[in-house]
Amino acid sequence: MRLDRRAVLRIGGVSLAGLVAGCADQGGNTTTEPNGASADTTEPTGAGGMQTETTETTEPTELPTETDTQTTQNATESPADTTTDTNATETTQTATPEPDGQVVDIDNLAFAPMEVxxxxxxxxxxxxxxGIxxxxxxxxxxxxxxQWDFQExxxxxxxxxxxxxxxxxxxYYCSIHGKSTMCGVVLVGDASRAGSLPCE
Structure with a gap:
């Protein structure tokens, strides 16, 4: 049976179309999702084959935000420590006080001064x-x-x-050596002498 030219071309086109379709099925379908996520789907050719789907998901990486907090504390200056030496001994020189009152010397058989x-x-x-x-x-x-009464x-x-x-x-006078030798007078307050003394 002779085939004409048109029949041959038609048969060849059908065979080529089937071959292209088979290659497309073997290559599988690849789907790329936005935001870095990709999904690969592979389907085997022929009936009854197992379909395996592999999905890879990449989450976007968040860069950590580092917040530096700097706290400045005002330093409070404490007053300087004062050290007290409790063991220190203070030495105070006290002058010997002069005896209170009026002094009359008895010397060389006389009262000096004779009047105070x-x-x-x-x-x-x-x-x-x-010495006597x-x-x-x-x-x-x-x-x-x-007038007064005293003797010592x-x-x-x-x-x-x-x-x-x-x-x-x-x-007054010294009774041992006599009034003409040893005598004296004491003026107290605003008093003044009443007269001359026998030993003058």
Whole structure:
């Protein structure tokens, strides 16, 4: 049986079309999804074949955000520490106070000074600087003198004390050596001498 030219061309075209279709089936279908995700699907040719689908998904990578927080704290300056040395010993030199009152020296058979003026409440101290005993005996040589009663003796180096509390003119002498040799007067407050003394 002879085939004409048209029949041959028609048969050849059908065979070529089938071959192209088979190659397309073997190559499989590839689908690319946006955002970096791709899906590969492979279908075997022929009936009853197992279909295997492989899907690869790539999630977009998020870059970590690093936040640096810098906190500045105001430093509070503490006052300087003060160290106290409790073991330190302070030495204070205290001058020896002079004895209170008025001093009358008994020396060379005389009262020196013979006349003293003091304020009420003052203590008069008669210091015996002679090597022999003396005394202080109250007297009233002048009518204007103050009357008082006192007598006390002191050995050499000793002293006699008397406090004059009231204003007045107080005359006295040494009874051991006599009024014409040793006498004196104490003026207290605003008092003045009542007259001359027998030892002057």
């Amino acid at each position: 003026s003091v304020e009420p409440g003052t203590e008069v101290r008669w210091v015996n600087r002679d 005993p003396h005394d202080v005996t109250s007297a009233q040589f002048n009518s204007g003198a103050t 003796e002191a050995e050499g180096g000793e002293e006699i004390n008397y406090t004059f509390d009231d204003p007045g003119t107080y005359e």
